[in-house]
Amino acid sequence: MTLTRTAARAGLVRGRIELRQAFSGVELIGQLLWPVVTLVAIFLVRDVPLGGGYTLDTFILPSALGMFVALGMLLVVQQLAADREDGSLLRAKITPNGIPAYLVGKFLQISATILAYLAIVLLPGLCFVDGLALGRPGSWLTFAWIVLLGLLATQGIGAVLGSLVSSSRGAGYLSLPVLGLIAISGVFAPITALPAWLAWIAQVFPVYWLGLGMRSALLPDSAAVVELGGTWRPVETAVVLGAWAIVGLVLAPVVLRRMTRKESGSRVAARRERALQRLG
Structure with a gap:
């Protein structure tokens, strides 16, 4: 699957169109929902002590940013399943350079969506979350490489997982273990509070490391005392x-x-028929 210059340009155009559609009209409400809810939750726990002079919001803010990068995995799975059902993937297949352009467009659209989520959570969070160390040398550089590696890691794996499901219902089932993984990956509480065997499982997957990397970028070095190994x-x-x-x-x-x-075409028609039967 070779990425040519023509395919790259087509992918960029496709990504911009999908991004504009995702943040227009009713779709905009759905896009804003989870980052806004997360921001409100961080605000509500701003006075809960964590130890070492820190409050829970200071820990959760960078962890939540890592979580949103990880959610790119689910977005890829869901959109691949939806595109298989409605025939978009089939149309890409029969178009010259269609699949490489599809992948470029999807990566662009989902990456831009994730970056918008990060901005919605981080920028207002800076106004009320205390204890951050954004002025520390290398802080923003660390933030940048964590986001870049995280987007590549989660979306690549999301594409692999998305290829294994053929319907939106299958994508919904697949989201359950991913959400469970997020829950044990130290997003809402330090991973040191979990049983050792759960902590080991969490460290195999990228979600924990995304949260840890974000905390290393945004928190002072003294905050590492609550992490594994300190x-x-x-x-x-x-x-x-x-x-x-x-x-x-x-x-x-x-x-x-x-x-x-x-x-x-027959497979797409069969999937549509099954979807209509479920709705009926």
Whole structure:
């Protein structure tokens, strides 16, 4: 699956169109819902003590940013399933350079959506969350590489998982274990409060490392006392996120190529028929 200049340009155009549609009209309300709800939740726990002179909102804000980057995985799964059902993926398949352009457009649209979520949570959060250390040397650089690796890792794996489901219902079922993984990955409370076996499971996947990386970027070094080992573990963070990014980038084109080979008009029609029967 070769990415040509023509395919890249077509993907950029497709991504801009999908992004504009995602943030227009009624769709805008759905896009704002979760980041706004998250921001309100952070505000409500601003006075809950965590220990070491910190409050819970100081810990949750960067962790929530990592969570939203990780949610790119679910967005890819959901949109791939929807595009298979309505025939968009089939149309991309029969268009010259269609699949590479589809992937570029999808990455652009979802990445821009995630960045919008981060801005909605972070910028207002700076006004009431105390204890952040954004002026620390290298803070924003760390933030940038964590976001970049996180987007590559989660969306690549999302494309692999999305190729395994053929309907929006299947995507919904797949979202349950992903949400469970987020719950045990130290987003809402330090992972040190969890049983050791759950902490080990969480560390296998990128969600925990996204939260840890965001905390290392936005919090002072003294806040690492509540982390495993009492350090930010930047090398381990880069290795794990980089490994997941490589796995996703290598596997995604392969599984998507195999998936699109099986797409046909009859399969799309059959899926539509099953969807109509469920609605009926």
